Amino acid sequence: MSEALKFHFDVDGTDFTSAGQASVQIKKNLRQLGIAPDIIRRVSIAMYEGEINMVIHAGGGEADVTVTEDCIEISLRDHGPGIKNIEQAMQEGFSTATDTIRTLGFGAGMGLPNMKRYTDDIQITSEIGKGTDIVMRVNLK
Amino acid sequence: MKISAIKELLDAELICCEENLNENVFSACGSDMMSDVLAYVKDQAVLLTGLVNSQVVRTAEMMDMRCIVFVRSKMPTAEMIELAKEANIVIMATKKRMYEACGILYSNGLVGNKVRDV
Numbered sequence: 001m002s003e004a005l006k007f008h009f010d011v012d013g014t015d016f017t018s019a020g021q022a023s024v025q026i027k028k029n030l031r032q033l034g035i036a037p038d039i040i041r042r043v044s045i046a047m048y049e050g051e052i053n054m055v056i057h058a059g060g061g062e063a064d065v066t067v068t069e070d071c072i073e074i075s076l077r078d079h080g081p082g083i084k085n086i087e088q089a090m091q092e093g094f095s096t097a098t099d100t101i102r103t104l105g106f107g108a109g110m111g112l113p114n115m116k117r118y119t120d121d122i123q124i125t126s127e128i129g130k131g132t133d134i135v136m137r138v139n140l141k
Numbered sequence: 142m143k144i145s146a147i148k149e150l151l152d153a154e155l156i157c158c159e160e161n162l163n164e165n166v167f168s169a170c171g172s173d174m175m176s177d178v179l180a181y182v183k184d185q186a187v188l189l190t191g192l193v194n195s196q197v198v199r200t201a202e203m204m205d206m207r208c209i210v211f212v213r214s215k216m217p218t219a220e221m222i223e224l225a226k227e228a229n230i231v232i233m234a235t236k237k238r239m240y241e242a243c244g245i246l247y248s249n250g251l252v253g254n255k256v257r258d259v
Contacts, residue, residue: 017220020199027203041205045179048203052196092180102174105192105200110176117180 005033005067011051013060013078016104022063023048033067035140042118043072043138049111050076050134056101057081058132071120072138079131086124090116142166142251144208144231147187150245153210153233157222161231164207169251171212171243175200187251189242191215195224202228212239 007029009022027044035043047063054061058080066073083089090112097107116122119136126132145162148155155162171189172178178188178200187208188201193215201209202224208231211217216234217225225232235242 017195020196020203023203024199037205041184041203044203048199049176049179104194105173105175105190105196108174108176110174110180114176114179 002069007065007067009063009065011054011060011063011078013055013058016055019052019055020048023051026065029065030067030072035067035072039072039138039140043074046115046118046136046138047074047076049114050074050136052106053111054078054080056097056104056106061131068140070139070141072140074119074134074136074138076134076136077131082128082130083124083126083132084128086126142246142249144187146249147208147210147246147251148233150249151210151233151235151237151242153235156217156232156234157226158229158231161207161229164231166207166251169243169246171239179204187246189239189246191239193217193221195221197221198224198228198230198232201225201230207231208233210235210242212237212242 023044030040058078061078064075088094092113093109095107095109101107120139121137123135144164166185166187168183168186170178173190173192175196184205186206188206189210189212190197191213198221211234214236217232
């Protein structure tokens with residue numbers, strides 16, 4: 001693979017039912033590229049958690065996935081309320097999700113920890129009232 | 142454990158993907174919290190849940206799970222069944238409660254991530 005492959009997705013923040021469609025599509029794309037199954041699983045889980053977060057906390061956003069010879073980079077951007085305390089948000093079990101979200105099976109405070117767990121690097125920048133940018137990398141070598 | 146054995150042990154109703162009943166699963170997870178499932182479950186597992194929404198199927202798909210069992214007589218929606226068919230995931234439903242269903246599978250050899258045929 002000499003040139004980077006790029007995939008772009010708009011994540012609809014109004015429909016919880018459709019959340020995760022971008023991750024499903026990326027999983028298919030990576031399979032077609034012949035990426036190893038364990039790498040595909042790590043990328044799709046991390047992206048899926050990110051997608052769900054964007055839908056339940058930020059009213060949607062955008063996702064870009066770049067595949068190079070060395071790594072797969074997942075970039076997520078939203079214009080939601082931002083994360084007040086990133087260090088606290090990275091702790092397993094910490095969540096600001098509503099009871100409604102919990103009844104849907106999410107909001108257990110595992111989203112960001114899972115994104116970290118399944119990737120080799122995660123960088124989070126967030127500004128209150130402006131939104132959150134998350135860049136995750138999974139190494140291929 | 143073969144998926145067909147899970148169906149018999151839990152006296153479950155098969156809802157879709159009958160063609161995969163002969164596949165094996167090597168571990169199980171019982172949870173209504175999908176992020177917990179995404180954190181702890183290993184490859185080729187069965188998910189037992191009482192949660193009914195499309196994210197259950199998506200979570201299973203992300204984890205490469207082979208089978209979902211809905212407990213407490215919960216039934217998936219038509220949309221969920223379509224998603225499961227696309228992802229080739231067996232769906233079944235049992236009248237048993239979560240605790241009982243998990244206990245039956247555990248006591249019949251579906252322990253942790255080990256492979257034990259029934």
